[in-house]
Amino acid sequence: MPTFKKVLEVNETYAIDNGKEPSAIKQLLMHHGPLTPTEYYLKKDEAMDEKAYTAFLKDVDEYIKHDVPIQHLIGHEVFYGYSFKVTKDVLIPRFETEELVTHTLDYIESFFPHDKPLRVADVGTGSGCIGLTLKKERASLSVTCTDVSKKAVTVAQENAEALGIHATFAEGNMCEPLGEFDKFDIIVSNPPYLKDQEPLEAVVKNHEPHVALFGGSDGLKYYRELFETAESYLNTPYMIAMEHGFDTAKAIRKLIQKTLKDVTVVQKKDMQGKDRMTFVFKKP
DSSP, X not given: OOXXXXXXXXXXXXXXXXXXXXXXXXXXXXXXXXXXXHHHHHXXXXXXXXXXXXXXXXXXXXXXXXXXXXXXXXXXXXXXXXXXXXXXXXXXXXXXXXXXXXXXXXXXXXXXXXXXXXXXXXXXXXXXXXXXXXXXXOTTOEEEEEESXXXXXXXXXXXXXXXXXXXXXXXSSXXXXXXXXXXXXXEEEOOOOBOTTOOOOHHHHTTSOGGGTBOSTTSOHHHHHHHHHGGGGEEEEEEEEEEOOTTOXXXXXXXXXXXXXXXXXXXXXXXXXXXXXXXXXXXX
């Protein structure tokens, strides 16, 4: 059997030659090894186990030939330092969304009284990465996660259990399930925002749930629903925090101004300088 080092070198070249990320190959090797990065450097000249090698090569072909996301092959993605289970039924957490979590935590500190118990609704939760991360970072928050997909809700529940988090879950479209509960102080959401005809890479188009990707002909369908209904489920003061397409920030602001009165709107760029996040505040 070839050594770990040789396996990595050969298959990284295979990935590069096919326009794929060599870093994904290393992730697969660490997964099937199984190895930590430190263990790899200690064992790189040792022969790889035959069974692990066979499983590794199968996943390499799934990634390179069939565009299966690396996260689906290894079964998880790291978000904000926490491991989240991902399947074909939920959107794979993106690193840009970590910035939404950071800004939301900062605004919680600066906008709300420190002694106020806060209720957060993560609308369209998917894997639960936003709402559950907020809870991990600030244990005093009471978090409710909703999704239109029953399978997504199940994945989010499994992630909560794995992370040792107590949260509430409900199935339904956007804010509709929130009517079952007391009012909230914060709604956070990363709803589907791609335009219906927007072209996608095969890895996304063929392997991620379209219900979590597409937001109508202009990509704004679910933002309209959010702004038209949110105040029915919110206390005052409140905050709405959301991620959106980089090219829709102005349209999002106009929608807010049309539907929500006496609010302050703050828009933030992501680390790539793209208009990616909008925050709405209403004071007492």
